[in-house]
Amino acid sequence: MVDNTHYEALGVPRDASADDIKRAYRKMARKYHPDVATDPDADAKFKAAGEAYSVLSDPESRAAYDRYGADWDQPRPEPDQQRAGAGSRWGGGFAFDDRDINADSFRDFFGGRFGGGFGGGFDRSAMQRDQHARIEIPLEDAVAGAKRAVTLQMPQLDQTGHVTMEQRTIDLTIPKGVMPGQQLRLRGLGTAGGDLFVEIAFQPHPVYRIEGRDLFVALPVTPWEAALGGKVKMPTPTGKVDLKIPPNARHGQKLRLRGRGLPGAQKGDLYAVLHIVNPPNLSQKARDLYRQLASESSYDPRSNLGA
Amino acid sequence: MKKAVKRNPSVDMIETLTLSELTIFCDTNADWVLGLVEHGIVTPIAKPSTELQFEPAHIARARKASRLMRDLGLNFAGVGLVLDLIEERDALARKLAMFDTYDHA
Numbered sequence: 001m002v003d004n005t006h007y008e009a010l011g012v013p014r015d016a017s018a019d020d021i022k023r024a025y026r027k028m029a030r031k032y033h034p035d036v037a038t039d040p041d042a043d044a045k046f047k048a049a050g051e052a053y054s055v056l057s058d059p060e061s062r063a064a065y066d067r068y069g070a071d072w073d074q075p076r077p078e079p080d081q082q083r084a085g086a087g088s089r090w091g092g093g094f095a096f097d098d099r100d101i102n103a104d105s106f107r108d109f110f111g112g113r114f115g116g117g118f119g120g121g122f123d124r125s126a127m128q129r130d131q132h133a134r135i136e137i138p139l140e141d142a143v144a145g146a147k148r149a150v151t152l153q154m155p156q157l158d159q160t161g162h163v164t165m166e167q168r169t170i171d172l173t174i175p176k177g178v179m180p181g182q183q184l185r186l187r188g189l190g191t192a193g194g195d196l197f198v199e200i201a202f203q204p205h206p207v208y209r210i211e212g213r214d215l216f217v218a219l220p221v222t223p224w225e226a227a228l229g230g231k232v233k234m235p236t237p238t239g240k241v242d243l244k245i246p247p248n249a250r251h252g253q254k255l256r257l258r259g260r261g262l263p264g265a266q267k268g269d270l271y272a273v274l275h276i277v278n279p280p281n282l283s284q285k286a287r288d289l290y291r292q293l294a295s296e297s298s299y300d301p302r303s304n305l306g307a
Numbered sequence: 308m309k310k311a312v313k314r315n316p317s318v319d320m321i322e323t324l325t326l327s328e329l330t331i332f333c334d335t336n337a338d339w340v341l342g343l344v345e346h347g348i349v350t351p352i353a354k355p356s357t358e359l360q361f362e363p364a365h366i367a368r369a370r371k372a373s374r375l376m377r378d379l380g381l382n383f384a385g386v387g388l389v390l391d392l393i394e395e396r397d398a399l400a401r402k403l404a405m406f407d408t409y410d411h412a
Binding site for chain 1: 317318319320321331332363364366367368370371374375378379380389393398400401402404405
């Protein structure tokens, strides 16, 4: 059965040379590496390129793939030898990470991009292995703590010592105050009693920008709110609060709410960054009032532009 | 595919790892971690008399470095540059997203 999936994954023709294949793979690996790429499809493309390269970089497996297609590594005349060959492709040097995590499950539960996977190979002689996964959580989970059901695929050893992929759902408690890059250790949930490490990442947030433990909100205000000052409502991760705008506030001015950032031993701060916004429509009366203001003021904001 | 459900496993938040723990964590050897330190890619907590210890941000960076070096065939200098540039890019992207919210409708 002719199959082109692996050639398409690398963007090379079926008669590509070994050098072309290596070059194409290296280019794809650079472009779609999950630690580098921001493209939401990067994980899938990286994994597809790695699988393609693991098959096509070896002349024997490439020949078998060209002949039998997707089933190239199924047991044929000599099942044991074929299987050994299939197993060895996980041990390669310049090869891809074993990202056999079910990205779709992550998306189901977290709605965000999944950008990591399990490290480590299946070809290790040591039975007990730690496993690594990465999840993206909403900022609110780090602020308040949360419980999330996480589905992972991970290698497990059966009684005969064979590696099988097992789908696992874990009720994960996300502690309050976790930071991006923080590791959670789940003892005994790795392979054969090893530990499972889960790295925390934050989903991009529509309202808050995160810098360390500090949060920034772009807070729109009208020209008269900025001019007159006064209280406006603003969001915080734990609910709305009143923010006092000083009179004659500047566009871009930062107002700090101490301790309203990410929780932790050293609490972060929340900054409102003022954005002065005109209403989409001005009434006739508002226009008249602005005209009155224009005749009152001689301020020229362009005086140092030479205009 | 077998299925298993694990209810409420105990979760430890990792605050620091020692040099030997980080070595196991990155599936590598102590010399490799010390190479990262020598190139300023990760920095241990300043505690002179005890074994080197590393904080969460540096633990994550070390692991990312190990994946990038393995998958892309980078050396220490290369991976240090890549990690710095990724951090700069991400910080700029976050700032730009904020700027775009109101300044470029």
